[in-house]
Amino acid sequence: xxxxxxxxxxxxxxxxxxxxxxxxxxxxxxxxxxxxxxxxxxxxxxxxxxxxxxxxxxxxxxxxxxxxxxxxxxxxxxxxxxxxxxxxxxxxxxxxxxxxxxxxxxxxxxxxxxxxxxxxxxxxxxxxxxxxxxxxxxxxxxxxxxxxxxxxxxxxxxxxxxxxxxxxxxxxxxxxxxxxxxxxxxxxxxxxxxxxxxxxxxxxxxxxxxxxxxxxxxxxxxxxxxxxxxxxxxxxxxxxxxxxxxxxxxxxxxxxxxxxxxxxxxxxxxxxxxxxxxxxxxxxxxxxxxxxxxxxxxxxxxxxxxxxxxxxxxxxxxxxxxxxxxxxxxxxxxxxxxxxxxxxxxxxxxxxxxxxxxxxxxxxx
Amino acid sequence: xxxxxxxxxxxxxxxxxxxxxxxxxxxxxxxxxxxxxxxxxxxxxxxxxxxxxxxxxxxxxxxxxxxxxxxxxxxxxxxxxxxxxxxxxxxxxxxxxxxxxxxxxxxxxxxxxxxxxxxxxxxxxxxxxxxxxxxxxxxxxxxxxxxxxxxxxxxxxxxxxxxxxxxxxxxxxxxxxxxxxxxxxxxxxxxxxxxxxxxxxxxxxxxxxxxxxxxxxxxxxxxxxxxxxxxxxxxxxxxxxxxxxxxxxxxxxxxxxxxxxxxxxxxxxxxxxxxxxxxxxxxxxxxxxxxxxxxxxxxxxxxxxxxxxxxxxxxxxxxxxxxxxxxxxxxxxxxxxxxxxxxxxxxxxxxxxxxxxxxxxxxxxxxxxxxxxxxxxxxxxxxxxxxxxxxxxxxxxxxxxxxxxxxxxxxxxxxxxxxxxxxxxxxxxxxxxxxxxxxxxxxxxxxxxxxxxxxxxxxxxxxxxxxxxxxxxxxxxxxxxxxxxxxxxxxxxxxxxxxxxxxxxxxxxxxxxxxxxxxxxxxxxxxxxxxxxxxxxx
Numbered sequence: 001x002x003x004x005x006x007x008x009x010x011x012x013x014x015x016x017x018x019x020x021x022x023x024x025x026x027x028x029x030x031x032x033x034x035x036x037x038x039x040x041x042x043x044x045x046x047x048x049x050x051x052x053x054x055x056x057x058x059x060x061x062x063x064x065x066x067x068x069x070x071x072x073x074x075x076x077x078x079x080x081x082x083x084x085x086x087x088x089x090x091x092x093x094x095x096x097x098x099x100x101x102x103x104x105x106x107x108x109x110x111x112x113x114x115x116x117x118x119x120x121x122x123x124x125x126x127x128x129x130x131x132x133x134x135x136x137x138x139x140x141x142x143x144x145x146x147x148x149x150x151x152x153x154x155x156x157x158x159x160x161x162x163x164x165x166x167x168x169x170x171x172x173x174x175x176x177x178x179x180x181x182x183x184x185x186x187x188x189x190x191x192x193x194x195x196x197x198x199x200x201x202x203x204x205x206x207x208x209x210x211x212x213x214x215x216x217x218x219x220x221x222x223x224x225x226x227x228x229x230x231x232x233x234x235x236x237x238x239x240x241x242x243x244x245x246x247x248x249x250x251x252x253x254x255x256x257x258x259x260x261x262x263x264x265x266x267x268x269x270x271x272x273x274x275x276x277x278x279x280x281x282x283x284x285x286x287x288x289x290x291x292x293x294x295x296x297x298x299x300x301x302x303x304x305x306x307x308x309x310x311x312x313x314x315x316x317x318x319x320x321x322x323x324x325x326x327x328x329x330x331x332x333x334x335x336x337x338x339x340x341x342x343x344x345x346x347x348x349x350x351x352x353x354x355x356x357x358x359x360x361x362x363x364x365x
Numbered sequence: 366x367x368x369x370x371x372x373x374x375x376x377x378x379x380x381x382x383x384x385x386x387x388x389x390x391x392x393x394x395x396x397x398x399x400x401x402x403x404x405x406x407x408x409x410x411x412x413x414x415x416x417x418x419x420x421x422x423x424x425x426x427x428x429x430x431x432x433x434x435x436x437x438x439x440x441x442x443x444x445x446x447x448x449x450x451x452x453x454x455x456x457x458x459x460x461x462x463x464x465x466x467x468x469x470x471x472x473x474x475x476x477x478x479x480x481x482x483x484x485x486x487x488x489x490x491x492x493x494x495x496x497x498x499x500x501x502x503x504x505x506x507x508x509x510x511x512x513x514x515x516x517x518x519x520x521x522x523x524x525x526x527x528x529x530x531x532x533x534x535x536x537x538x539x540x541x542x543x544x545x546x547x548x549x550x551x552x553x554x555x556x557x558x559x560x561x562x563x564x565x566x567x568x569x570x571x572x573x574x575x576x577x578x579x580x581x582x583x584x585x586x587x588x589x590x591x592x593x594x595x596x597x598x599x600x601x602x603x604x605x606x607x608x609x610x611x612x613x614x615x616x617x618x619x620x621x622x623x624x625x626x627x628x629x630x631x632x633x634x635x636x637x638x639x640x641x642x643x644x645x646x647x648x649x650x651x652x653x654x655x656x657x658x659x660x661x662x663x664x665x666x667x668x669x670x671x672x673x674x675x676x677x678x679x680x681x682x683x684x685x686x687x688x689x690x691x692x693x694x695x696x697x698x699x700x701x702x703x704x705x706x707x708x709x710x711x712x713x714x715x716x717x718x719x720x721x722x723x724x725x726x727x728x729x730x731x732x733x734x735x736x737x738x739x740x741x742x743x744x745x746x747x748x749x750x751x752x753x754x755x756x757x758x759x760x761x762x763x764x765x766x767x768x769x770x771x772x773x774x775x776x777x778x779x780x781x782x783x784x785x786x787x788x789x790x791x792x793x794x795x796x797x798x799x800x801x802x803x804x805x806x807x808x809x810x811x812x813x814x815x816x817x818x819x820x821x822x823x824x825x826x827x828x829x830x831x832x833x834x835x836x837x838x839x840x841x842x843x844x845x846x847x848x849x850x851x852x853x854x855x856x857x858x859x860x861x862x863x864x865x866x867x868x869x870x871x872x873x874x875x876x877x878x879x880x881x882x883x884x885x886x887x888x889x890x891x892x893x894x895x896x897x898x899x900x901x902x903x
Contacts, residue, residue: 142463161461167505179735181699183792184723184752198738202778207458214459217415218520219446219475285477289470290484 004297007357009051012139012147014298018045019135021305022346025312026127027253029323030120033335034343035127041347042127042134049349050137051356062133066126073122077114081105085113087330113327120325138356147292152277157220161211168207172200222285230279237276244269297353304346311342366527366559367391367414371428373584374409374418383409385584386428391576393526394557396550398570398591400600401580402811403781407563410580411529414561415449416442433526447476449527450520454535456512457504465507465515466500472523483522490518494548509685510541514548521552528552530562534569536808538684538837539872542569549573565811568602568840568876571595572619592616600812603840604876606889610896623880630892634884639864639891647675650709650831651696651726651800657704658691658855665691667855668705673800673831678822680846680863681835682873688855689835690731693802696833697728709800720796723753727798731805733789734777742780743773745788753796764791767821783814790821799830807838819845843867843875843887863887 019042026038043063050056078092081104094108142163145156176199185195215221248266251257315338316323325333369389375382383406391397401407412418416437419426430437432448450472453459462468469490473483491497494514499507507515513533520528533549534542550573552558564570571577577591579598587594592615595605604623608616611630617623651673658666665688673679681689694700696707698715699722707713714722730736739745746760753759764771767787777785786806793801803822807815815838822845826832836842842849842863849866851859851873859866864885868878878887886892 157461175730175732176735178694178699179730179732181719182697182723182728182730183736183749184719184796185748195738199735202734210453210455210458211461213417213421214451214453215461216421216442217417217446217449217451218461218472219443219523220461222443222446222475286474287477287480287483289467289474289480289487291480 005354007355009140009143009292009357010138010301010353011292011294011298012141012144014294014301015138016135016144017302018305018346018349019131019138021302021307021309022134022343023128023131024309025343025346026124026131028312028316029339030124031323031325031333031335032120032123033333034323034339035120035123037335037340037343038127038346039130041343042131044347045350046134046137048351049353049356053140056137059133059137062130062136065133066130069126069129070119070122073118073125074115077118078110079106081108081114084117085111085327085330087112089115113330116330117327143292146288152280153286165204165208169200169204172203176200176203234276234280237272237279241269241271241273241276244272300352301349304348304352308342308346311345312339315339315342366393366395366433367561368431369410369413369428370431372413372430373427374406374413374424375427376422376424382584384413384586387586389578389586389588391559391561393559394553395575396553396560396573397562397576397578398567398574399561399563399578399580400565400567400598402582402600402813403783403809405580405582406584407580408531410578410586411451411531411561411563413437414527414529415445415451416440417451443475446472446525447523448525449529450517450523450525451529452513452516452520452531452533454531456516459516460504460512460519463503463505464500465496465502465504468504468515468519469522472519476523478523486522486524490522493521493551494518495544508541510537510544513537513541513545517545517548521558525558527559527561530560532564532809533562535565536837538682539569539839540684542566546570546573565809566838567600568604571602571605591618602876603889604880607877607880607892610889610893620876620879623876627880631881631884634881634886634892634895637895639886639895646677647829649673650675652708653696653705654708655705656692656695656702656707658688658695658701659703660701665855666695669852669855669857671696671850671857673833675799675829675831676826677848678826678832678834678846679848679850680842681833681850681852682837682839682842683852683858685837687852689852690804691855692852693728693804693833693835697726697802698722699728720752720754723793723796723798725798726800726802727793727796728802729786729789729793729804729806731808733786736789736792737777737785740776741773742771742775742777742788745777745792749792749795755795755797760791760795763794764788767791768817781814782809783811783817786810786818787821794825801825801830801832803832803834805835805837807834807836807841815841839867839873839875840888842873843878844890849873 022038022042026035029035046059050059089110089112091109092107095106097104097106142160145160148156173196176196180195185192187195244265246269247261248263248269251262251265312323315336323339325331367390369387372384372387373382374384399407399410409418412422413426413430414432416430418424420442426438432445435445435448437445460468461471466487469487470483473486478486491500494517496511496514496518499511499515504512504515517528517530517533530549533545537545546569549560549562553560562570571591574591576588577594578586578588579594580586581599595601595616596609601609604618604620605616608623611627613626617626649672651671653669653671655668655670656666657664657668669692681692683689691700695702698707698713702715707715709725712725714725717725737745739748742764743761746764747757749760750757764787767790768784771780771784771788777788780788806818810818819841822832822834834846846863849859849861849863850857851866864887867873867875867887868882868885875887877889877892878885881892
């Protein structure tokens with residue numbers, strides 16, 4: 001049991017499942033109380049279980065982005081038609097529009113109902129976004145790409161390389177910009193752009209050629225050759241599987257589609273895609289250094305998120321009123337016990353999984 | 366271990382082959398040094414070992430290269446990954462992952478080494494190269510020497526029999542270079558790895574080499590005992606030139622060997638002093654007080670005071686990351702400077718407009734190509750004339766003085782390292798600044814190009830400018846600078862004449878100073894001048 005609590009980084013997929021579970025839960029409700037509860041849970045877990053790595057620090061960015069979404073939604077309601085309902089808060093001078101723009105209203109009366117509607121909607125979207133941000137903060141995105149099935153390995157490493165190119169590119173831009181000041185060039189517009197873009201692109205091209213040569217000499221893509229036929233079969237399996245999954249997911253999320261398009265379709269899609277992955281993966285000969293293992297803690301984290309999603313699904317069929325509080329008539333949103341408990345279950349990983357290993361701390365030893 | 370069997374390489378569009386009918390064999394466990402001037406085919410030869418030439422670079426290869434009995438024509442470079450480890454010139458450009466540990470494992474993952482073995486080898490390699498404390502560090506935060514060692518480690522984990530290194534120490538400060546070379550020699554002696562290494566800075570490496578392959582530039586290759594090849598080779602480190610001057614035989618290659626035979630020479634020189642005419646120090650051109658440069662939390666320059674005088678060449682030394690570049694950029698004003706004052710003729714260049722400050726201080730950055738973005742040499746020159754409001758043709762005239770005869774229509778990217786530096790320098794000189802700052806100009810230059818740069822720098826100084834050169838190259842400093850400023854952790858820790866500063870320090874002393882200590886000789890030329898012709902020819 002002591003070994004369980006040793007600091008380590010969980011399998012990235014565990015945190016992603018947890019976060020997606022909460023995001024799904026958030027998608028089922030516009031109740032601000034419940035959404036605030038989900039947000040608090042997410043933030044609390046992130047603060048307790050994130051490492052001090054650079055990607056973890058980016059969580060703050062997601063929070064500000066979330067706030068921005070809510071504000072934008074409200075502002076949007078004020079500008080275009082905030083007139084639904086009868087609790088008029090204030091009245092702005094309305095800008096008359098020509099006849100062909102009928103149905104669009106600029107400014108005018110702003111009601112409490114439409115403002116609240118905008119805020120609820122924005123809050124839901126923001127919460128879902130922040131859930132994704134939480135997954136990013138808790139799990140190293142590169143580790144996630146590393147643990148993709150070996151069939152996708154080559155594509156995965158291409159993405160990893162592309163991602164690491166960005167900081168280099170930014171560095172080049174800064175360097176060349178400084179050099180331009182040395183030359184005292186006073187060019188503006190397209191010529192100035194050229195003066196920065198050409199050295200930066202040349203630099204990037206040089207660097208990628210050198211990287212390609214280095215990867216080649218270190219054995220990237222070794223004996224991964226597929227025969228044409230096998231490749232076609234694998235491709236067909238993967239595409240069919242993905243289509244099946246898409247249709248299935250749509251069916252699950254949209255309650256009005258026929259049921260046979262939901263669960264069964266999803267299951268069939270997953271099965272076909274898995275076969276395709278397996279068929280492609282068999283031919284890739286490589287191993288992984290210190291792979292992330294799927295242990296009990298991963299099960300706990302992923303499970304808590306999924307339970308939260310299931311509970312909100314269940315309660316939406318039992319008592320939908322409090323999940324989507326009424327605006328007309330305006331009512332104070334109430335929270336039922338069941339969804340609240342469901343969301344609070346997702347809080348458990350803050351204590352029940354081992355803390356993250358802090359890379360920087362160890363580096364400073 | 367490596368066999369070149371009648372190998373010729375021709376690149377498309379080239380009139381003559383880069384390598385012409387080369388026949389040589391490199392035995393197992395040899396440390397083989399590959400030398401030659403820029404453009405003589407060193408990189409081609411290195412690339413041919415694992416088949417990157419011609420599989421990756423294009424071109425036509427005749428004959429056969431075999432490694433451990435396997436011909437490179439039979440399979441692509443990636444199938445040699447377990448046999449040949451290649452470390453390029455810029456280790457950062459070859460890194461695939463972003464932390465030390467993952468980088469060490471990357472090659473093994475491709476070779477499908479079982480995870481348990483991988484874990485073991487990573488630990489062993491970390492210890493072997495002395496980088497265990499760096500294991501979780503992001504690669505970009507490492508210093509140059511550390512990056513180079515990680516790059517070597519990352520190919521070693523695949524247990525290659527051959528290690529190919531392209532200029533492993535050229536970007537490093539003397540101490541970091543020692544670390545890297547110590548690691549390499551350890552591999553050769555303890556593990557019997559065969560090493561083929563190209564290096565411009567022969568003075569650092571030649572003493573460790575079992576064999577020397579010299580590419581004179583006509584496509585041929587001479588291979589043999591280092592001392593034998595160096596007797597006649599067109600490029601030689603100072604220690605060899607001193608040996609040739611003094612007529613030592615066999616030629617000593619390490620400072621220790623040279624000191625043992627240098628007794629008579631030291632006696633002969635006793636009582637004479639280097640005939641250096643002390644630079645006529647003119648009026649003060651630049652006064653900097655309490656300069657502070659910081660990047661967020663990191664303080665790069667801590668309150669530095671510096672005066673620069675007319676006619677003087679100042680070398681700025683110090684390990685990678687000691688604040689040399691930041692100080693140069695801060696003095697110029699194009700880089701950040703949070704505190705302190707810089708005074709040039711009563712003006713602070715930072716407060717002037719770009720084109721005004723350019724007339725006071727000219728800076729050539731570490732990568733001169735950053736300054737160049739037009740399609741041809743002529744375009745660059747014309748642009749420079751426009752930007753500095755100089756008469757048309759000024760820049761071209763300057764360029765012709767520095768390197769005569771660069772074709773007008775040549776693309777700046779197609780120039781050699783030295784030519785590109787010259788073009789950038791000419792562009793900066795067009796505005797006629799009296800203060801010229803050069804950031805690491807010696808990187809990637811061969812001995813001949815460095816000699817040319819030295820002549821240029823001395824001429825510029827003699828014309829009444831003041832020059833600052835940030836560099837790691839102690840031999841260049843000894844031959845070029847009047848004054849040396851050593852920086853550490855953003856502060857100036859030593860400032861004095863070259864002789865004072867350089868001969869007192871074990872890391873920064875040039876080879877001649879080490880051999881002839883305690884007499885204050887720094888360069889072979891100074892010794893040659895002091896000896897009478899008869900003495901020299903003994």
